[in-house]
Amino acid sequence: MTGAAHSPWLDQIRKQGYCIIPNALPSAILAALDTDLQQTYAKTPFGDGEFYGYKTKRFGSLLRRSRWAGDLVLQPLILALAREILGKACERIQLNVAQAIAVHPGEIEQFPHCDHDMWAGEKGTHEYLLNVMWPLTEFTASNGATRIYPGTHRQKIESLDQLGTPIAAECQPGDAICFLGSTVHGAGPNLTRHVRRAVVIGYSLGWLKPYENLWLAYPPEVAREFPAELAELAGYCQHRPNLGNYEGQCPSILLRDDIAEFPRATDALRDDQKAAVREFAEAQRGEK
Incomplete structure (x- = not known):
């Protein structure tokens, strides 16, 4: 997709640190992906740690678990936004993560954080990461919808006391929650009786070590089945x-x-x- 430099979504991301794009993909694609992942969700144990959450499940390697995951990674508008945001600091972008997340009833609020803190480089001169959260179930303020702190991408946060009031990214399957690696966010608590499921697709600078070890997740015998653009994003370039x-x-x-x-x-x-x-x-x- 062309014209990302003049997209209102790009303007919103730069101003607030996030945007929510409605109907970015047909909800049927998210439903098919959710179906493909059900067995893995069932087999995956809960996390072990205060950050990952003791009542939250996570697993990666989504591009080999479902053919529909590639549709999320290659969504044209979002790819164009990622390249516009990150491309001034790298020769090409890469896939940083393709991870499924399930926040179960009783989970507490996740620690508010910036994802670009994975890397120790100097911050503020350019962005390191663009994340996209794709709900597989409805996101509500009570079931653990991602909490985002608008404007924190432009602040130096040294204490949680500096954070203002977050917004709950309430939306439906097919909508895309985009936020910068410099934007403070975290999963909300799940106060309901239902599991909140989602997939996070992240894009980072091509010269960074990615969050997910792409070559272990997608060895050559797997990646040779990918379209060329997807293989490049997955590290084969x-x-x-x-x-x-x-x-x-x-x-x-x-x-x-x-x-x-x-x-x-x-x-x-x-x-x-x-x-x-x-x-x-x-x-x-x-x-x-």
């Missing part, structure tokens, strides 16, 4: 210059049938780097 290579080649060669036993190391440079290296090499060879 290089971030120029030469970052994330396999034997000096783009790791996408692992998705081919004809993998050379001894691959030939090949430059993967940005255009400006390629020009500078070429000029230097020509001078060394006496061609200039």
Whole structure:
């Protein structure tokens, strides 16, 4: 999708740190995904830790658990927003996480946090992450809907006392809750008798170590079934210059049938780097 730079959703994310896009995907896709994940939800144990939650279930590797998960990752508007938000600080973006979450009755409110705190780099000069929460069940203020603290992406929060009043991201399956890695948020308490289920899809700068180990989640025999764009987001590409290579080649060669036993190391440079290296090499060879 083009025109993300002029999208009202982009304006809202930049102003408030989040937006909720209604009807971003047909609800039937979310229902089909939820059906595919039911068995894994049932088998997955509750978390072990105050942050993950003792009455919350989580599991990843969604792209190999359901064909419908790719529709969430590749949603055109959201991909365009992610590339617009993150693209000024990286040569390409990557998938950071594809995780299912189920908040069960009796779960307490999650600790308010910023997801970009996973990385120790300096904050404030650029964004590290865009997360998208896709409800699989209705999100309400009482069943654990994500709580978001508007404007915190522009603040330096050193104490929970600095946080204002959060909004509960109430919405339906098919809606997309988008928020920056710098925006303080957390799951709300589930005060109902019903499980609140959702999927979080995250996009991060292509040169960061992702939250989810993509190559273990999606080894070559799995990723070769992906569309090319999805395989690239899942780590089968290089971030120029030469970052994330396999034997000096783009790791996408692992998705081919004809993998050379001894691959030939090949430059993967940005255009400006390629020009500078070429000029230097020509001078060394006496061609200039």
